[in-house]
Amino acid sequence: MYKNFIKIAWRNLMKNKGYSAINIGGLALGMAVTLVIGLWMEDELTYNDYFGHRDRIALMYQSQTFNGETGTGPAIPRPLEMALREGYADNFKYMAMSSWNNAQYLNYEEKSLSRTGNFMQRQAPEILDLHIIKGERDGLREMNSIMLSESTAHALFGEEEAIGRVIEVNSEHDMMVSAVYEDIPANNSFHDLQFILPWDHYVANSEWIRDAEDQWSNNSFQLFVQIADNTTMEQVTQAIKDVKKDLNEDTVEFNPQLFLFPMKDWYLRGNFENGVQVGGRIKYVWLFGIIGVFVLLLACINFMNLSTARSEKRAKEVGIRKSIGSQRNQLIYQFLSESFLVVALAYGLAIVIVLLSLDHFNELARKEVAFPWSHLRFWGASLLFILSTALLAGSYPALYLSSFRPVDVLKGTFKGGKYSGTPRKVLVVVQFAVSVAFIIGTVVVMQQINYAKNRPVGYDKEGLIQLPTMSQDFEGKFDLMRSEFIASGAAIEMATSSSPTTQIWSNRAGYDWDGKPEGFQEDFAWTYVSTEYAKTLNLKIVAGRDFSKDFASDSNAVLINQTAVKYMGITDPIGLLLKDEDEENPDEPLKIIGVVEDMIAQSPYEPVKQGMYVFDKYGNGSFYNLRLNPEQSASQNLAVIERVFKEHFPDIPFQYDFVDEQYGEKFASEERIGNLSAIFTAFAIFISCLGLFGLTSFVAEQRTKEIGVRKVLGASVFNVWNMLSGDFLKLVVISCFIAVPIAYYVMNGWLQDYPYRVVLSWWNFALAILGALLITILTVSFQAIKAANANPVKSLRTE
């Protein structure tokens, strides 16, 4: 029986190649989009699945409240570790303190690589469940050992044995390779853990870290834990949440709350707003999931509409089959198996489309999604996907077609199109409403990105580069290098800073000043800078003056930004002293000598934070900032700078970043969303138009005779075009009225996440509506004009 069904279905497909192409092609596109989104979602949702104990791994988090604003993050103070080890050890199976992930130079013989990794305590390999390829799991035992990822080891030693070899880290420390571990996959929080160095080494070689051992307010470290087997995250959090508060009086006023942030939430639910977890990326996972379902729905609607529109052709068959003894459910099965066939063919095509486009998609989405050929689960899901799509697309046509009564359809007067007209119109409206909503959404995302991009940054980011200078080699070389670079003609100015121009790495509190309000809990963005910082960046000084070598007292000088002036509630900042509140061992007061314009160093969507640019009397700069010579091309400048750099630091790889590119990175996430939604919107529109195209050609075909008669009676091409297109245009206008309020509501909600946001204006919507109408007219007109131009004598003779 099913063979018979499939045979008929196949012959029908072959007989109407045009309709079949539209049907299968449209479904294939829709399914391809859904499939790609599905693979992407799977990749997102399985982030961090690499680790065997992922359900029991957590990062210690801390919430503190300043001036009623609660900030939450993974930075914790060192004494916390000892407190937990002493009083709460049985809550944890493993604990490992860790530094942040930072780049270091790894040198072996003449090779020098820059790789990122962490300093971690001895139990880290257990927590991370590292897959050790060579060497020992307990590879952080010795202070001078290093564990390397497989690819890092390969880059350094090639095929040679890695274990036991000694490499030089940052041209300072000789470290012996103790283990090589399998690379951690891309969809993992530790994907850039390319080496691990022992925590003890970190502590032993840095004074400030040693000093931090008893500093409860120095929140500069991370603590990874695996909880004990007999407890839960909630129980541990309950036990430890007040440890810092209980042991340290100084920080009580900030109400420090500790909690375990489980690994499963790191990636997808990592946003906190005023101390409360508020989701995160997961929002986009679901957003794209919904988009995927909608695109599939659009393709299914095409299938439904074309099937029912052509019902006249199938009605006779239904009548015959019923009069021969078929029951209705047998016919329903028949039509469902037909839609199954079509969907299965479409799915095959969809897989081809996905294979062809996966690389582009990965590039666009910055993913490494592979096609899961060998996953049984994938094929199971595929079958389910085909079945449910077949059901979604085929149920309505199956129910509709199988309902015909043989007495009606066999008389030969049956006009199927007439009866099914209304649902078909409703479906077209749904299609275009979805498409128009997609257009509006995409336009708004793009606009918001442009709006933020055009926001003045406060300095001149063009022609500005930064070189990392975190190794000891750079110590005391600033003045020399500045004059060398300027003398070379490649740069016209240079300054150092303790964090990149586009980031804030440090925040400070604990200052008093004249006129500070009672109980004010201050918090400043904090950057050490050298002289000429403002000049290098073209950062405007709006009051006071820049640092100057002419004033010896400038070693304790500070520039603040305009927001800081407002924040501190002062009117005349110049000359104001900022006194260190630390009573035992106070630093010298800082003197405000100037006010600079606000510059965006963090999110371009948020207000600029109150900030201090403190004169770098210790030479702590982590970056050289160079203003390139505008008279020459950037590549010329860079070649010269590299040569000068290599003369002085032959062992250090020459690395640099363009500040404008770094700044551009801030838009990467939104741009990715914008680009993806633009592409999905294009598909949605294309699929909808494909359906409309099919419907118009059906209507034109159905009305060939009528059009012929009208033309004989004197109708113009325009009259006929109007008659055929008008109906569809009306439907699209209705769609717009449905789509606009929904899109407005959703996009307005999306924009609320951005304090600095574009105002939705009517022309966004007008543009989308206009676009939809234009596309409709083009799609519909092709068939309408073809029909209108047909020779009436010919079309009348076909009867």
Add this chain to the structure above:
Amino acid sequence: MLLELKNVFKWVQQGGQHVFLLKDISLQVEEGEFISVMGPSGSGKSTLLNVIGMLDDFDEGSYTFLDDPVHLLKAKHRANLYKQYIGFVFQAYHLIDELTVYENLEMPLLYKKHSGSERRAMVADMLDRFNIVGKKDLFPTQLSGGQQQLVGVARALISQPKLILADEPTGNLNSRQGEEIMELFRELNDEGVTIIQVTHSEKNAAYGRRIINLLDGRMIGEGR
């Protein structure tokens, strides 16, 4: 007795009024009869045939088919009845264009769940009997009208029905082709199959052993 209609009425609502399609039809059909239904266009012949064939409902009266009260049966049960006992032959042949002659013949057997080998044997029998073995892989559109109707009759016969209902089976055929079909009906009737046919032609009607005349949905007399 094969079937019996008693005081059957059928109407449709039109502008708040009942328009009668069948009026007080009472009819008994014995097994082995050959009946011709005649009457002017619009008199209700097709309607009557469809009611007998259970493709259409009626509004009043009773209908008994082989002791089963058709008017009381559920749709599914009714479908089973006609699937088993009734074969249709249409004026417009109504073959499925996407299926070959062979597959068209096979189709009713599929709905009656015959095994593959049974089906092959039965279809081969029919092809043989109607002399269309050579045409079995052709599609209906590749056949002449007479040949198509031959296939239509073969399809109606293949599930070995007790009753064949034919609505103007020769309406689209030339007189020679029509005669062939009528001869075939006579043969079948001789073998014991009951036949009810609608026809406009006196000549074809004469093949029947009983003639029913309709006018405006009412039986206006019988002849032999």
